[in-house]
Amino acid sequence: MKRWGITIPFSDRMIAESGDLVGELAGLGYTDAWTAEVSGTDGFLPLALAAGWSPDLRLGTAIVPVSTRGPGLLAMSAATMADVAPGRFVLGIGASSPVIVERWNAGTFTAPYGRTRDTLRFLRAALTGEKVTERYETFAVSGFRLDRAPKVAPRIMLAALRPRMLHLAAEEADGAITNWLSPEDVRKVRAEIGPGTELAARLFVCVSEDADRVREIGRRMLAAYLTVPAYAAFHEWLGRGETLRPMREAWHAGDRRAALKAIPDEVVDELIVHGDAATCRARVGEYVAAGLTTPILAPIAVGEVSVPEAVRALAPAAS
Template structure:
């Protein structure tokens, strides 16, 4: 059954003061809360607080990078949250990017496909409660055991873009986390994951934003991601190579202003959900129709109150 989720923590509200806002989100129909881990907070703390304030949400990480925590540390962090929210916690992991892993976390971004796969395999073993004593392809674990394995192990999801990673998510985990794509792209992506797997899509939304501001800020947001190698390759595979080639060329030459201007208007409309709340909800419904199980909305701070915008997009809201 399709579920509406929201990316937390909420903007412009101090983390420790979000109790009433989180409770309100449940009242208007959100069922899931998903945390991102990029450059603001870690992935687990906002979910722990949300669970304390409103212990009925499904909770998920989208994502925890496979490189930035030791395997045992990741297992312990996930086990704690799984114990607090039994049957409601999804551990989303992924390779992340060379920028986050290498430039921000001083770790080597090496063999990301295999590292993510090995972390998923290790976590499954660790959550079962036995001793893990094994040499994986990308690391070796000697004698680790969770002293308190979770009563209900979390579902593991793998963030994936192209066919090889999508297929691996289907083989090695309970489903896939996808982002920066249109409903039509979802229909192309989902079959690679396979049947009976959960699909969580981070959907970037900007309801009620004035058109010129949407295009300007949207191009900046798109450029920040699509100039990262893994995302550039993803969108070439999706068929946007010709439309974005000039942007990539200008960006690589150092012409940032020209690169932003080169992003076609239709690309902004494909990748960012915008318009009135009703128009946005109709567009989100297209993602569900294409095979998404959980829409993890990420409200973009394009001159709007992101919390009020989130409320306007909730299943129980009306314009």
């Protein structure tokens, strides 16, 4: 099945104001709606609302962190969502970052690979209704059992940027979720997980022919992400280490203006989809041709094209 996803909530409105537009998505050709969990909405509640607004969409988290909830609470949240949308909920989990886990949620960001692996293994057991007593490498659980295990356990996908986590996603999870990459980068990621593993990625899309304005916005977005250690290492692996070194050095020196200026136009153009709607749809098609199973579009309003207009113009039915 060809998948074409969208990010909710939409960037220009609260989730409570999104019912009509979410209700249009399946008719426009979208197959999926995915959330994120950073500092806006949580990952689950928008999907619970969307389940009622659109009974045909697959619904997923991309992603919820494994270290901002306890294992049992994460299992309860996933089980509740799986009960709300049986057979069409995908739980995407990942390590997240020190800022989100420690600075914003008073957690501990240690052993990100191990914590993600252990949480995956715990959830696999817990979501079947099994009673779990297990000492994992990064935490222990004693006597946990869901009172309401879902009739259909959700598929579980992992946020993965480099080979070790990508291999875990391919070997033990139901797919990999990645971010901030070009179509050519998709080929390198796909080579690590093989042809049969679902690969999803959030693609930031600006339906605008004002390239200068898009690049201005894009530089701010890229600097915020690509200075995070995990993403810096990801792009080092992808081959952009030297290209992005001046940006990272300026950022860590506290010179934000110089950091933004140091990001080349070609990097913005590689990592952010922009142009008129037809150009954007064609660019997303390049990602799919390179091996991306599930594009998750995240339209960003630029200039005269509103987010609802972009959502409709980017849909498969518009082509």
